[in-house]
Amino acid sequence: MIGNRLKRARLAAGLSQTKLGLAAGIEPDSAQQRVSQYESGRSIPQFQLACRFADVLNVPDCYFYIRSEDFAEKVLDLYLSEK
Amino acid sequence: MIGNRLKRARLAAGLSQTKLGLAAGIEPDSAQQRVSQYESGRSIPQFQLACRFADVLNVPDCYFYIRSEDFAEKVLDLYLSEK
DNA sequence: GGACTAAGAATATCTTAGCCG
DNA sequence: CGGCTAAGATATTCTTAGTCC
Numbered sequence: 001m002i003g004n005r006l007k008r009a010r011l012a013a014g015l016s017q018t019k020l021g022l023a024a025g026i027e028p029d030s031a032q033q034r035v036s037q038y039e040s041g042r043s044i045p046q047f048q049l050a051c052r053f054a055d056v057l058n059v060p061d062c063y064f065y066i067r068s069e070d071f072a073e074k075v076l077d078l079y080l081s082e083k
Numbered sequence: 084m085i086g087n088r089l090k091r092a093r094l095a096a097g098l099s100q101t102k103l104g105l106a107a108g109i110e111p112d113s114a115q116q117r118v119s120q121y122e123s124g125r126s127i128p129q130f131q132l133a134c135r136f137a138d139v140l141n142v143p144d145c146y147f148y149i150r151s152e153d154f155a156e157k158v159l160d161l162y163l164s165e166k
Numbered sequence: 167g168g169a170c171t172a173a174g175a176a177t178a179t180c181t182t183a184g185c186c187g
Numbered sequence: 188c189g190g191c192t193a194a195g196a197t198a199t200t201c202t203t204a205g206t207c208c
Binding site: 001044046047050051060061062063064065066067068071074075078079082 | 084127129130133134143144145146147148149150151154157158161162165
Binding site for chain 1: 200203
């Protein structure tokens with residue numbers, strides 16, 4: 001998972017780490033810390049949780065699993081064009 | 084990661100679990116077992132390893148991280164159209 | 167409030183080994 | 188050969204707690 005892309009998508013949505021974590025269903029006591037760990041690459045979420053992040057941030061499931069910035073942009077465009 | 088999609092992509096490429104694992108750089112002694120575990124969902128590979136599977140199988144990085152079969156097909160088409 | 171880090175508890179993967187068609 | 192599973196060793200994440208701006 002690409003932590004930086006999660007961070008940028010979160011900021012683009014105007015959410016704090018805590019709010020994103022809560023919206024994705026993480027326990028309140030550790031929501032902020034876990035999102036911080038994911039964004040920095042210190043740890044990696046389960047795919048199921050990454051999908052919840054994607055739902056909250058309105059990007060496709062796979063958006064945090066694309067290394068190429070160009071291709072990520074194109075996949076995002078494809079996703080948005082279908083909604 | 085979607086184990087079934089890994090399995091289908093491997094079979095489409097005509098590779099055994101052992102050959103795929105070796106081509107992706109897994110140690111010979113455990114290549115077969117690990118690919119089996121990934122395909123069945125018993126365990127989940129690091130993203131870096133999933134990317135090596137993708138390289139070997141000629142699919143995009145994110146191919147094993149898309150729940151919708153339709154969207155996976157479209158992302159694959161987009162990937163192949165750019166190569 | 168918002169974000170980052172450390173360290174131990176909890177949980178996952180990886181290896182080794184064995185079994186079945 | 189090709190594939191599946193069990194169980195312990197190993198490595199990871201998750202929680203708790205504290206700090207800084």
